[in-house]
Amino acid sequence: MSAERLLLFWLLLMCCVVGLALTTPEPAGGHGVPHGDSVAMLQGSPTPPSDRILMLGWLFGLTQVGFFVTCMTLGITRTTSQGRGVLLLLFAVGTLLYAGAMTMMVLADRAAVRSEQVAFIGWFPAATTWMLFGIWSAPLVFVLAYMIGFQRWIIPPVAMSRFEELVAANRKQTSTSPETAADRA
Amino acid sequence: MEAYRSQIILGSVALYMLMCIGVGLWAMRRTKNSHDFFMAGRSLGILVTSVAVFSSTMSGFGFVGGPGLVYRMGMSSIWMVVCTTVGFALSFHLIATRIRLFAELRDSISLPDAVGARYGSRSTAFWAAVAILLGVIGYLAAQIRAMATVLKNLLDDILGTYVSESGIPLEVCVAVSCAVLVFYCVTGGIIAGVYTDVVQGIMMVVAAVLVCWAAMSAVDGGFRGMSETLVQDDPASISPWGTIGIIGSLSWYFVFALGGAGQPHVVTKMMMTKKVSDIRHMLPLSIIGYSFTALLWISIGLAMRALVLQGNHPDLVNADSAAPQFLQSYTNPVLAGLVFAGLLAAIMSTADSFLNIGAAAVVHDIPRAIRGQSLGNELFWARTATVLIAVLASLFSLYAGERMVALLGAFGWGTFAAALVPTVAIGFNWKRATPLAANVAIITSLSVNFGLKFFQVQLPWGFDVGALSLLLSLTLFVSISLISKPPQLDEDIEAVMDL
Numbered sequence A: 001m002s003a004e005r006l007l008l009f010w011l012l013l014m015c016c017v018v019g020l021a022l023t024t025p026e027p028a029g030g031h032g033v034p035h036g037d038s039v040a041m042l043q044g045s046p047t048p049p050s051d052r053i054l055m056l057g058w059l060f061g062l063t064q065v066g067f068f069v070t071c072m073t074l075g076i077t078r079t080t081s082q083g084r085g086v087l088l089l090l091f092a093v094g095t096l097l098y099a100g101a102m103t104m105m106v107l108a109d110r111a112a113v114r115s116e117q118v119a120f121i122g123w124f125p126a127a128t129t130w131m132l133f134g135i136w137s138a139p140l141v142f143v144l145a146y147m148i149g150f151q152r153w154i155i156p157p158v159a160m161s162r163f164e165e166l167v168a169a170n171r172k173q174t175s176t177s178p179e180t181a182a183d184r185a
Numbered sequence B: 001m002e003a004y005r006s007q008i009i010l011g012s013v014a015l016y017m018l019m020c021i022g023v024g025l026w027a028m029r030r031t032k033n034s035h036d037f038f039m040a041g042r043s044l045g046i047l048v049t050s051v052a053v054f055s056s057t058m059s060g061f062g063f064v065g066g067p068g069l070v071y072r073m074g075m076s077s078i079w080m081v082v083c084t085t086v087g088f089a090l091s092f093h094l095i096a097t098r099i100r101l102f103a104e105l106r107d108s109i110s111l112p113d114a115v116g117a118r119y120g121s122r123s124t125a126f127w128a129a130v131a132i133l134l135g136v137i138g139y140l141a142a143q144i145r146a147m148a149t150v151l152k153n154l155l156d157d158i159l160g161t162y163v164s165e166s167g168i169p170l171e172v173c174v175a176v177s178c179a180v181l182v183f184y185c186v187t188g189g190i191i192a193g194v195y196t197d198v199v200q201g202i203m204m205v206v207a208a209v210l211v212c213w214a215a216m217s218a219v220d221g222g223f224r225g226m227s228e229t230l231v232q233d234d235p236a237s238i239s240p241w242g243t244i245g246i247i248g249s250l251s252w253y254f255v256f257a258l259g260g261a262g263q264p265h266v267v268t269k270m271m272m273t274k275k276v277s278d279i280r281h282m283l284p285l286s287i288i289g290y291s292f293t294a295l296l297w298i299s300i301g302l303a304m305r306a307l308v309l310q311g312n313h314p315d316l317v318n319a320d321s322a323a324p325q326f327l328q329s330y331t332n333p334v335l336a337g338l339v340f341a342g343l344l345a346a347i348m349s350t351a352d353s354f355l356n357i358g359a360a361a362v363v364h365d366i367p368r369a370i371r372g373q374s375l376g377n378e379l380f381w382a383r384t385a386t387v388l389i390a391v392l393a394s395l396f397s398l399y400a401g402e403r404m405v406a407l408l409g410a411f412g413w414g415t416f417a418a419a420l421v422p423t424v425a426i427g428f429n430w431k432r433a434t435p436l437a438a439n440v441a442i443i444t445s446l447s448v449n450f451g452l453k454f455f456q457v458q459l460p461w462g463f464d465v466g467a468l469s470l471l472l473s474l475t476l477f478v479s480i481s482l483i484s485k486p487p488q489l490d491e492d493i494e495a496v497m498d499l
Helices: A001-022 A053-073 A085-116 A128-139 A141-146 A150-154 A157-176 A178-183 B002-028 B034-042 B044-057 B060-081 B084-106 B111-119 B122-158 B169-220 B222-231 B245-261 B264-270 B276-309 B320-330 B334-370 B378-399 B402-429 B433-456 B464-484 B491-497
Strands: none
Touching: A001 A053, A001 B464, A053 A085, A053 B084, A085 A128, A085 A141, A085 A150, A085 B320, A128 B060, A128 B084, A141 A150, A141 B084, A141 B169, A141 B276, A150 A157, A150 B276, A157 B084, A157 B276, A157 B334, A157 B491, A178 B464, B002 B122, B002 B169, B002 B334, B034 B169, B034 B334, B034 B433, B044 B169, B044 B264, B044 B276, B044 B334, B060 B122, B060 B222, B060 B334, B084 B245, B084 B264, B084 B276, B084 B402, B084 B491, B111 B122, B111 B334, B111 B402, B111 B433, B122 B169, B122 B276, B122 B378, B122 B402, B122 B433, B122 B491, B169 B222, B169 B276, B169 B320, B169 B378, B222 B276, B222 B491, B245 B264, B245 B402, B245 B464, B264 B334, B264 B402, B334 B378, B334 B402, B402 B433, B402 B464, B433 B464
């Protein structure tokens, strides 16, 4: 399946997930209610999120991960397939870490909602720590791939030389075109 | 020192504004033609471009609105910040190299210029320019209003009682702040814009780190103390979804992560690097810079929420006053001066980019799309258009009513994302994308975004309107391109897309 068809697959899947979520009846104050003690603050819904909404949220997160990673593959060079195995491995590891962080965050949040006690990891509740450090840091694998593989996977020297030839040809054509001659005159 | 607090803050802001004027004068000598005015002669180094990219992304919204959102909704808005790594990774993988190649190949001086070249279609360039112009006026009006409000608060502290009961008129503050902005944008064009961005970006990073430290010191137990206070009051507020819930939070993640690749003021900066190979180093620098500035967003919001809940600070009437009140109450005057100057820097670094791309849309892109050529004496008209757009946005910010300004300000990010991500980020990497698909995506995104915002439609579960229009425009763009006949591309464009 080409990357573009895979993009369409993720988009249609995301449309279905979002459609299901938006048609799920929302309880009163489902996305926040005024805080009892402060005029400018909100507090969470008095009704805890149902398993259906948590599941749809998790799927929405995973389809985003799939869509983002597929998008990033569009930027990979077409001129050479050298070292493609290492790149695929990096992308696979990155995707697993990213999807894993999303899953761990949803699971930790579900556990916190269902129990009386909120477990902490470091400064924040466990689910929030997964969000701040897991979701933020997992895509660093793709940043690393971009940095170390720029000349192999993004714009290799052979592609750069080809580009310079194209620019030179374009400039030559522009400088000899009748419009440019007329402009100069 | 505490007795001179207001004077120190105002002095820092005045120094900062003088610096902007100085950079404008310096850049004027380097701006010789419209290519310099809009593209900085495509000669910027790694550090300058990286700082310009992250400082234009972090606008006044992040420094004032961000802490306000955290105060109001807990962790929900942190999704707009936690997407930094994937957002920049997407922007660079998809667009940074591609747009730089197109800019050099066709000597493009604006994003719609490159769009017109890619699709071989004047109508697509026209619609891209219209989307940019609409977003620019709204975003700029919101930035100007924010800048004038900050200045008014500072001036009122010192001079207000000598002038009138209501303090310094807002019109005066709009005029003063706009005069500085317009001066350096008109004299030095984007060269002044990017070099002031460097100073602004550095100030923002320093201010954010120091404020984060101050926030940790202001609450007993630091971040752990803040978290425990919030858990005791309402566990949802410190959960990953905050008060808005899982669906609303993830809709923000979607539109902010992917939307970066469609922000014209950011993408245009990527066209200005001296060498294509510089781009690889810009990615980590932009992420580091933006992540540091985001510390202010997170720390002030959480600290103020915890301080109010603990009863250590009076309740706030307006969530947006979280940042100014924190700075007045919990930082020393020198730091407050630096942060207020950093706040103006955050607003101006975004506003100058908008002025520049707005002027390009008026004097270059729209005339070119309609008549096939841009205006003669482009540099003169670019400077004139910069002044006119600033005046128009100022009048709009003063007289259109707060609701309309807020509406168009909010319209900005989502509009750019939904209109330009399919056309630019996907279309520049996919030969099969057609002009028809791009036009449909842009028009749909504008209609859905503006329609739902204008009629104040609230989607269930707090789902963001911008995310919905982005999802719709992307799906339409990919589907229409796949069912259409593959387009005939210019030879050089096809060759670059094959690289």
